[in-house]
Amino acid sequence: MDILNALVAFANFVLVPGTAYGAQLALGALGVTLIYGILRFSNFAHGDTMAFGTMFVVLITAAMKSVGISFGPLPTALLALPFAILCTMALVLITDRTVYRFYRKVKAAPVMLVIVSMGVMFVMNGAVRMIVGTDDRRFADGERFVITARDFKTMTGLSEGLAIRTTQVITVVTAILVVAALFWFLNKTRTGKSMRAYSDNEDLALLSGINPERVVTITWLIVAALATIAGTLYGLDKSFKPFIYMQLLLPIFASAIVGGLGSPLGAIAGGFVIAFSEVTLTYAFKKVVTYLGPDGWAPDGLVQLLSTDYKFAVSFAILIIVLLFKPTGLFKGKSV
Amino acid sequence: MSQSHIQTSNTANRAPLYFGVMAALIIAVGVLQSWNSALFILNMGLISAIMALGVNLQWGFAGLFNVGVMGFVALGGLAVVLVSTSPVGEAWQAGGLRVLLALAIGIGAIVGAIVLWKKLAKGTLRSVIIAAWLIAGFFIFRAVFDPAVAAIEAVNPAISGNLGGLGLPVLIAWPVGGLFAAGAAWLVAKTALGLRSDYLAIATLGIAEIIIAVLKNEDWLGRGVKNVIGLPRPVPYEIDLQQSEWFIGFAQNIGADPVTASSIFVKLCYAGLFLAVIFLLITAMQLALNSPWGRMMRAIRDNEVSSEAMGKNVTGRHLQIFVLGAAICGLAGAMMTTLDGQLTPSSYQPLRFTFLVWVMVIVGGSGNNWGAVLGGLFIWFLWVEVEPIGRFVAEVVTSGMADDNIIKETILDRMVYIRPLTMGLVLLFVLRFNPRGLLPER
Numbered sequence: 001m002d003i004l005n006a007l008v009a010f011a012n013f014v015l016v017p018g019t020a021y022g023a024q025l026a027l028g029a030l031g032v033t034l035i036y037g038i039l040r041f042s043n044f045a046h047g048d049t050m051a052f053g054t055m056f057v058v059l060i061t062a063a064m065k066s067v068g069i070s071f072g073p074l075p076t077a078l079l080a081l082p083f084a085i086l087c088t089m090a091l092v093l094i095t096d097r098t099v100y101r102f103y104r105k106v107k108a109a110p111v112m113l114v115i116v117s118m119g120v121m122f123v124m125n126g127a128v129r130m131i132v133g134t135d136d137r138r139f140a141d142g143e144r145f146v147i148t149a150r151d152f153k154t155m156t157g158l159s160e161g162l163a164i165r166t167t168q169v170i171t172v173v174t175a176i177l178v179v180a181a182l183f184w185f186l187n188k189t190r191t192g193k194s195m196r197a198y199s200d201n202e203d204l205a206l207l208s209g210i211n212p213e214r215v216v217t218i219t220w221l222i223v224a225a226l227a228t229i230a231g232t233l234y235g236l237d238k239s240f241k242p243f244i245y246m247q248l249l250l251p252i253f254a255s256a257i258v259g260g261l262g263s264p265l266g267a268i269a270g271g272f273v274i275a276f277s278e279v280t281l282t283y284a285f286k287k288v289v290t291y292l293g294p295d296g297w298a299p300d301g302l303v304q305l306l307s308t309d310y311k312f313a314v315s316f317a318i319l320i321i322v323l324l325f326k327p328t329g330l331f332k333g334k335s336v
Numbered sequence: 337m338s339q340s341h342i343q344t345s346n347t348a349n350r351a352p353l354y355f356g357v358m359a360a361l362i363i364a365v366g367v368l369q370s371w372n373s374a375l376f377i378l379n380m381g382l383i384s385a386i387m388a389l390g391v392n393l394q395w396g397f398a399g400l401f402n403v404g405v406m407g408f409v410a411l412g413g414l415a416v417v418l419v420s421t422s423p424v425g426e427a428w429q430a431g432g433l434r435v436l437l438a439l440a441i442g443i444g445a446i447v448g449a450i451v452l453w454k455k456l457a458k459g460t461l462r463s464v465i466i467a468a469w470l471i472a473g474f475f476i477f478r479a480v481f482d483p484a485v486a487a488i489e490a491v492n493p494a495i496s497g498n499l500g501g502l503g504l505p506v507l508i509a510w511p512v513g514g515l516f517a518a519g520a521a522w523l524v525a526k527t528a529l530g531l532r533s534d535y536l537a538i539a540t541l542g543i544a545e546i547i548i549a550v551l552k553n554e555d556w557l558g559r560g561v562k563n564v565i566g567l568p569r570p571v572p573y574e575i576d577l578q579q580s581e582w583f584i585g586f587a588q589n590i591g592a593d594p595v596t597a598s599s600i601f602v603k604l605c606y607a608g609l610f611l612a613v614i615f616l617l618i619t620a621m622q623l624a625l626n627s628p629w630g631r632m633m634r635a636i637r638d639n640e641v642s643s644e645a646m647g648k649n650v651t652g653r654h655l656q657i658f659v660l661g662a663a664i665c666g667l668a669g670a671m672m673t674t675l676d677g678q679l680t681p682s683s684y685q686p687l688r689f690t691f692l693v694w695v696m697v698i699v700g701g702s703g704n705n706w707g708a709v710l711g712g713l714f715i716w717f718l719w720v721e722v723e724p725i726g727r728f729v730a731e732v733v734t735s736g737m738a739d740d741n742i743i744k745e746t747i748l749d750r751m752v753y754i755r756p757l758t759m760g761l762v763l764l765f766v767l768r769f770n771p772r773g774l775l776p777e778r
Contacts, residue, residue: 042534042537042538044403099764099768102768110534111399111401111533112767112771114401114534114537115694115698115763115767116764116767118691118694118695118763119695119760119761119763119764119767120760120764121691121760122687122691122695122756122757122759122760122761122763123756123757123760123761123764124760125687125753125756125757125760126753126754126755126756126757126758126759126760127757129750129753129756130750130751130753130754130757133746133749133750134753246686246687247545249541250538250541250542250545253538253541254538254542257534257535257538261534301482305474307553309549309552309553310546310549310553312542312545312546312549313546313549315542316539316542316543316545316546319538319539319542320527320528320539320542323527323528323531323535323539324527327531327532327535
């Protein structure tokens with residue numbers, strides 16, 4: 001029986017990675033939920049928007065490194081991020097003006113916009129692959145760890161190590177800053193309030209003189225920033241692989257729906273619910289159980305509830321459970 | 337009035353014209369590239385057309401948004417393995433019955449939970465009992481399932497390592513593939529159909545990913561990522577043809593090389609089979625579309641509330657059509673795996689097997705069966721041919737550069753991704769300027 005070591009092992013393999021992943025999903029889901037709240041459709045192109053934004057970061061980071069710019073112990077990508085966000089904003093606004101605006105004008109059904117977003121997804125998907133290819137790219141540099149497993153062991157004298165990577169800390173810190181800024185914007189500024197008003201009741205908002213095109217534009221700008229940040233954090237934490245971002249679509253949508261589509265707070269909660277369930281259910285608990293059990297005893301199997309390849313099944317199962325029992329999500333989303 | 341009359345007559349003329357153009361395109365590939373590639377495009381195009389028919393049934397007739405086509409197609413592929421390969425006796429002895437028992441336990445646990453949910457009174461106690469029941473069920477399931485799977489996968493892993501199939505003729509696998517897909521679709525529909533359309537979309541997206549994950553991981557079922565190759569065929573093998581007297585004589589008579597002739601002959605056999613299936617399907621679907629049932633479906637699609645007020649069971653009809661459409665996708669999946677002669681779970685990508693089918697339906701004209709077939713053929717043709725065209729253009733543009741120039745190499749290397757790019761542009765242009773598709777619904 002060794003509770004401390006068990007706790008450390010649990011933190012190292014479940015808590016820390018789960019928190020980072022949850023923050024990434026939450027940022028992704030915020031983008032989806034904002035589009036849903038304001039433009040009223042499920043944006044299938046969101047995963048590929050994230051890929052596009054991250055691609056800009058990868059390219060700008062490479063350019064910065066080639067002229068010798070670096071960010072000391074932090075990844076250079078963080079310096080590249082603002083420029084990449086601007087590029088993504090431009091891309092997203094061009095897409096909106098050339099593609100989506102027409103359907104707003106003719107007041108197309110929401111499902112029409114979903115199909116349109118499929119087209120955008122195809123285009124972005126092909127474009128990203130044509131520009132950077134499909135190779136796995138690691139673009140994180142600087143210090144790799146905040147605490148390495150060995151340092152932790154010597155520090156505490158425990159036999160189990162706790163490693164915290166720089167990217168994980170950056171992910172969580174950035175996510176907190178971004179979310180705080182977003183909520184301040186939505187709740188305190190005039191523009192943010194007009195956005196929420198528009199999301200709540202379009203007709204009433206129009207009557208009170210809110211300019212819908214302006215609200216839509218600002219939404220796209222915020223979504224571009226969120227998508228780029230989410231994609232970059234995910235890419236820094238793991239690596240940049242264009243096709244992964246399309247696969248992220250499912251957990252991101254699951255997070256947004258579990259939290260309640262259209263509810264920013266729900267998106268964050270949903271992101272963490274999905275992330276922790278995925279990591280917990282697919283982690284092999286052998287080590288933790290060994291520490292908790294009597295001395296000299298170890299379980300036969302891996303004590304893994306599900307193989308890691310079934311992580312999609314986890315997001316799916318949670319999605320279904322929430323939909324069956326609470327169809328509008330944990331934080332009352334809207335239902336169109 | 338007169339204008340609408342002109343429009344319908346235009347539409348009526350359009351179909352033969354477009355199909356004529358499509359035939360000309362495929363013949364052009366035959367003349368310019370090779371008849372083998374032309375027939376490859378035709379065969380896969382026909383299969384794509386069937387997938388498009390399935391999605392069209394769901395979307396065009398009923399307005400149901402299914403983005404899980406890939407999963408149903410893959411289930412059809414699994415059916416081919418489970419029906420047509422020969423059983424692995426040793427593996428069955430090692431753990432076949434135990435796996436079946438485990439699956440029965442799993443299903444029993446879920447059904448039991450549903451029964452408990454309905455029987456017990458509402459409250460915390462019910463939740464606790466059901467949670468305990470499910471957790472216990474899961475662990476019993478794993479306790480029976482894991483050793484059985486390990487035993488099966490240990491049997492001759494290099495060649496089999498799975499239970500094998502029933503050893504039946506491969507054509508039987510086609511309807512079975514449809515049944516498999518229908519079963520999965522029924523489960524999805526039961527849970528997600530009563531909910532909003534977006535939720536159905538995400539639910540189907542999820543189920544498709546799960547089906548692929550099962551195919552990749554459950555080696556005892558279809559060998560997982562080790563793939564199943566050499567599946568039986570409904571048509572003769574090239575090598576047998578090349579050795580048979582009559583075929584050599586036949587090839588000499590038409591003045592062709594027996595090797596090429598045999599491969600073309602085999603592809604023509606497939607094309608004949610596929611055409612027969614399409615013919616049957618489209619006849620059935622046209623009859624359905626023009627029957628009271630079809631009118632009711634369109635009425636439901638166009639206004640759910642008023643149809644419900646007229647006493648139509650909207651959810652029930654949706655369930656019906658969702659399952660039927662998925663079954664057609666499963667049938668197409670089984671046909672595709674038969675044509676390929678192998679099941680490779682890692683080749684199933686949502687872009688290719690879900691979203692591309694959607695492009696086919698929208699471009700062809702949703703709500704029109706002939707449109708779906710045309711869209712299937714045309715988009716598949718474009719998907720295959722846009723890469724060599726792009727490559728050709730890129731080579732002309734970069735002809736000034738040396739062959740080992742890194743820029744030239746990269747450009748040529750990435751030309752393959754022009755496919756999704758083109759498909760997206762085609763979809764966006766059609767949606768914007770001709771949203772009803774090439775052959776609009778009448």
